[in-house]
Amino acid sequence: MIKDIEFKANELLSSYCEAKNSSIKTPVDPIDVLEFKGFSVDYVNDKYALNIYGALQVDRKVVEVNADVKINEGMENFTIAHELGHIVLHVPKMDKNKMTECDFDSISNDNIVEKEADIFAACLLMPEPNVKEAFYQIRNSRLFLKDNFIFRLIGRGSKRKRALNFASKIIKQGNFKVSKYAMINRLIGLGLIKGLRYQKNNVNSKADKTIDV
Numbered sequence: 001m002i003k004d005i006e007f008k009a010n011e012l013l014s015s016y017c018e019a020k021n022s023s024i025k026t027p028v029d030p031i032d033v034l035e036f037k038g039f040s041v042d043y044v045n046d047k048y049a050l051n052i053y054g055a056l057q058v059d060r061k062v063v064e065v066n067a068d069v070k071i072n073e074g075m076e077n078f079t080i081a082h083e084l085g086h087i088v089l090h091v092p093k094m095d096k097n098k099m100t101e102c103d104f105d106s107i108s109n110d111n112i113v114e115k116e117a118d119i120f121a122a123c124l125l126m127p128e129p130n131v132k133e134a135f136y137q138i139r140n141s142r143l144f145l146k147d148n149f150i151f152r153l154i155g156r157g158s159k160r161k162r163a164l165n166f167a168s169k170i171i172k173q174g175n176f177k178v179s180k181y182a183m184i185n186r187l188i189g190l191g192l193i194k195g196l197r198y199q200k201n202n203v204n205s206k207a208d209k210t211i212d213v
Ligand SMILES: [Zn+2]
Pocket: 082, 086, 102, 103, 104, 113, 114, 117, 208, 209, 210
Protein backbone atom coordinates (compact mmCIF):
# COMPACT_ATOMS: atom_id res chain seq x y z
CA MET A 1 0.00 0.00 0.00
CA ILE A 2 2.76 2.46 0.96
CA LYS A 3 4.70 1.70 -2.23
CA ASP A 4 1.58 2.35 -4.35
CA ILE A 5 1.04 5.71 -2.70
CA GLU A 6 4.72 6.59 -3.04
CA PHE A 7 4.50 5.68 -6.72
CA LYS A 8 1.55 8.04 -7.21
CA ALA A 9 3.28 10.88 -5.35
CA ASN A 10 6.41 10.38 -7.48
CA GLU A 11 4.32 10.25 -10.63
CA LEU A 12 2.75 13.60 -9.76
CA LEU A 13 6.13 15.12 -8.90
CA SER A 14 7.65 13.87 -12.14
CA SER A 15 4.89 15.24 -14.34
CA TYR A 16 4.99 18.53 -12.41
CA CYS A 17 8.77 18.80 -12.84
CA GLU A 18 8.53 17.83 -16.48
CA ALA A 19 6.06 20.67 -17.06
CA LYS A 20 8.45 23.02 -15.25
CA ASN A 21 11.41 21.60 -17.13
CA SER A 22 13.34 20.97 -13.93
CA SER A 23 14.51 18.15 -11.70
CA ILE A 24 12.87 17.33 -8.35
CA LYS A 25 14.14 20.04 -6.05
CA THR A 26 13.49 20.77 -2.41
CA PRO A 27 11.67 22.47 -0.89
CA VAL A 28 8.72 21.12 -2.85
CA ASP A 29 6.08 23.86 -3.01
CA PRO A 30 2.73 22.09 -2.51
CA ILE A 31 0.77 25.18 -3.58
CA ASP A 32 2.55 25.17 -6.91
CA VAL A 33 1.90 21.43 -7.32
CA LEU A 34 -1.73 21.99 -6.36
CA GLU A 35 -2.08 24.66 -9.04
CA PHE A 36 -0.49 22.29 -11.51
CA LYS A 37 -3.37 19.89 -10.67
CA GLY A 38 -5.86 22.67 -11.43
CA PHE A 39 -6.72 23.49 -7.80
CA SER A 40 -6.04 26.65 -5.82
CA VAL A 41 -5.64 27.61 -2.17
CA ASP A 42 -7.97 29.87 -0.17
CA TYR A 43 -7.11 31.13 3.28
CA VAL A 44 -10.37 31.34 5.20
CA ASN A 45 -11.34 32.94 8.49
CA ASP A 46 -14.25 32.26 10.81
CA LYS A 47 -15.33 29.18 8.91
CA TYR A 48 -13.91 26.15 10.65
CA ALA A 49 -13.25 25.09 14.21
CA LEU A 50 -9.71 25.53 15.46
CA ASN A 51 -9.01 21.81 15.30
CA ILE A 52 -9.42 21.88 11.52
CA TYR A 53 -6.37 22.88 9.51
CA GLY A 54 -7.55 22.35 5.98
CA ALA A 55 -10.55 21.46 3.86
CA LEU A 56 -11.07 20.28 0.35
CA GLN A 57 -13.85 21.74 -1.76
CA VAL A 58 -13.91 19.30 -4.61
CA ASP A 59 -16.59 21.02 -6.67
CA ARG A 60 -14.83 24.41 -6.60
CA LYS A 61 -11.37 22.86 -6.96
CA VAL A 62 -10.19 24.70 -3.87
CA VAL A 63 -8.14 23.69 -0.86
CA GLU A 64 -9.06 25.84 2.10
CA VAL A 65 -6.51 26.55 4.80
CA ASN A 66 -7.98 27.62 8.12
CA ALA A 67 -6.30 31.01 8.69
CA ASP A 68 -7.66 31.12 12.26
CA VAL A 69 -5.15 28.46 13.29
CA LYS A 70 -1.57 29.51 13.84
CA ILE A 71 0.54 26.87 12.13
CA ASN A 72 4.09 27.10 10.91
CA GLU A 73 5.13 26.81 7.28
CA GLY A 74 6.02 23.13 7.60
CA MET A 75 2.62 22.23 8.99
CA GLU A 76 0.82 24.33 6.41
CA ASN A 77 2.77 22.59 3.64
CA PHE A 78 1.83 19.22 5.11
CA THR A 79 -1.84 20.20 5.29
CA ILE A 80 -1.89 21.25 1.62
CA ALA A 81 0.07 18.17 0.53
CA HIS A 82 -2.36 16.01 2.53
CA GLU A 83 -5.29 17.50 0.61
CA LEU A 84 -3.37 16.83 -2.61
CA GLY A 85 -3.24 13.24 -1.44
CA HIS A 86 -7.05 13.18 -1.27
CA ILE A 87 -7.23 14.78 -4.73
CA VAL A 88 -4.95 12.16 -6.30
CA LEU A 89 -5.94 9.08 -4.32
CA HIS A 90 -9.55 9.54 -3.26
CA VAL A 91 -11.41 12.12 -5.33
CA PRO A 92 -11.38 9.91 -8.46
CA LYS A 93 -13.15 7.18 -6.42
CA MET A 94 -15.65 9.47 -4.70
CA ASP A 95 -19.36 8.98 -4.95
CA LYS A 96 -20.38 12.27 -6.50
CA ASN A 97 -23.77 12.23 -4.81
CA LYS A 98 -22.41 11.84 -1.36
CA MET A 99 -20.90 14.35 0.99
CA THR A 100 -17.68 12.99 2.37
CA GLU A 101 -16.02 14.26 5.46
CA CYS A 102 -12.71 13.16 6.72
CA ASP A 103 -10.69 14.21 9.68
CA PHE A 104 -7.33 13.52 11.19
CA ASP A 105 -8.93 12.69 14.51
CA SER A 106 -10.09 9.39 13.13
CA ILE A 107 -6.51 8.26 12.61
CA SER A 108 -6.56 6.47 15.92
CA ASN A 109 -9.76 4.78 14.75
CA ASP A 110 -7.89 3.40 11.78
CA ASN A 111 -9.14 5.80 9.19
CA ILE A 112 -7.31 4.45 6.18
CA VAL A 113 -8.19 7.38 3.92
CA GLU A 114 -6.52 9.86 6.28
CA LYS A 115 -3.46 7.68 6.70
CA GLU A 116 -3.11 7.35 2.95
CA ALA A 117 -3.30 11.13 2.49
CA ASP A 118 -0.60 11.55 5.16
CA ILE A 119 1.70 9.03 3.47
CA PHE A 120 1.16 10.80 0.16
CA ALA A 121 2.02 14.17 1.75
CA ALA A 122 5.22 12.77 3.27
CA CYS A 123 6.32 11.22 -0.05
CA LEU A 124 5.55 14.41 -1.96
CA LEU A 125 7.33 16.83 0.36
CA MET A 126 10.22 14.48 1.20
CA PRO A 127 11.09 12.49 -1.94
CA GLU A 128 13.21 9.46 -1.09
CA PRO A 129 16.28 10.40 -3.20
CA ASN A 130 16.37 13.91 -1.69
CA VAL A 131 16.05 12.60 1.88
CA LYS A 132 18.71 9.96 1.31
CA GLU A 133 21.08 12.46 -0.25
CA ALA A 134 20.77 14.81 2.75
CA PHE A 135 21.04 11.87 5.17
CA TYR A 136 24.24 10.46 3.68
CA GLN A 137 25.83 13.90 3.58
CA ILE A 138 25.55 13.86 7.37
CA ARG A 139 26.00 10.18 8.22
CA ASN A 140 27.60 7.07 6.75
CA SER A 141 25.10 4.62 8.18
CA ARG A 142 21.63 4.30 9.63
CA LEU A 143 20.95 6.00 12.93
CA PHE A 144 20.26 3.55 15.75
CA LEU A 145 18.67 5.26 18.71
CA LYS A 146 19.17 3.60 22.04
CA ASP A 147 17.83 4.73 25.33
CA ASN A 148 20.99 5.22 27.25
CA PHE A 149 21.17 6.81 30.64
CA ILE A 150 24.69 8.05 29.88
CA PHE A 151 23.23 10.14 27.04
CA ARG A 152 20.82 11.59 29.55
CA LEU A 153 23.66 12.27 31.99
CA ILE A 154 25.68 14.16 29.40
CA GLY A 155 22.60 16.12 28.42
CA ARG A 156 21.94 14.56 25.04
CA GLY A 157 18.42 13.77 26.14
CA SER A 158 15.92 11.09 25.29
CA LYS A 159 15.68 9.19 22.02
CA ARG A 160 12.86 11.50 20.99
CA LYS A 161 14.95 14.59 21.68
CA ARG A 162 17.93 13.18 19.78
CA ALA A 163 15.65 12.27 16.87
CA LEU A 164 14.25 15.82 16.83
CA ASN A 165 17.76 17.29 16.77
CA PHE A 166 18.75 14.95 14.00
CA ALA A 167 15.60 15.76 11.98
CA SER A 168 16.48 19.47 12.22
CA LYS A 169 19.88 18.76 10.69
CA ILE A 170 18.37 16.81 7.79
CA ILE A 171 15.76 19.50 7.18
CA LYS A 172 18.50 22.14 7.00
CA GLN A 173 20.86 20.00 4.95
CA GLY A 174 18.23 19.02 2.39
CA ASN A 175 16.36 22.35 2.40
CA PHE A 176 13.00 20.77 3.28
CA LYS A 177 10.03 22.77 4.51
CA VAL A 178 8.42 20.25 6.82
CA SER A 179 8.01 19.83 10.56
CA LYS A 180 10.60 17.88 12.52
CA TYR A 181 8.03 15.21 13.36
CA ALA A 182 7.15 14.73 9.71
CA MET A 183 10.85 14.27 8.95
CA ILE A 184 11.37 11.81 11.82
CA ASN A 185 8.50 9.67 10.55
CA ARG A 186 9.80 9.78 7.00
CA LEU A 187 13.27 8.71 8.18
CA ILE A 188 11.73 5.85 10.17
CA GLY A 189 9.65 4.85 7.14
CA LEU A 190 12.77 4.79 4.95
CA GLY A 191 14.59 2.68 7.55
CA LEU A 192 17.16 5.40 8.16
CA ILE A 193 16.28 5.78 11.84
CA LYS A 194 15.96 2.62 13.93
CA GLY A 195 14.91 2.11 17.51
CA LEU A 196 12.13 4.68 17.59
CA ARG A 197 8.42 4.34 17.00
CA TYR A 198 6.50 6.60 14.62
CA GLN A 199 5.96 9.93 16.32
CA LYS A 200 2.66 11.69 16.47
CA ASN A 201 2.81 14.73 14.24
CA ASN A 202 0.99 17.79 15.53
CA VAL A 203 -0.73 18.05 12.19
CA ASN A 204 -1.84 14.46 12.38
CA SER A 205 -3.77 15.09 15.54
CA LYS A 206 -5.83 17.81 13.91
CA ALA A 207 -8.78 17.50 11.64
CA ASP A 208 -9.48 18.33 8.06
CA LYS A 209 -12.61 18.07 6.03
CA THR A 210 -13.17 16.81 2.56
CA ILE A 211 -16.40 18.10 1.16
CA ASP A 212 -17.69 16.65 -2.01
CA VAL A 213 -20.25 18.24 -4.33
ZN1 LIG B 1 -7.88 14.36 5.15
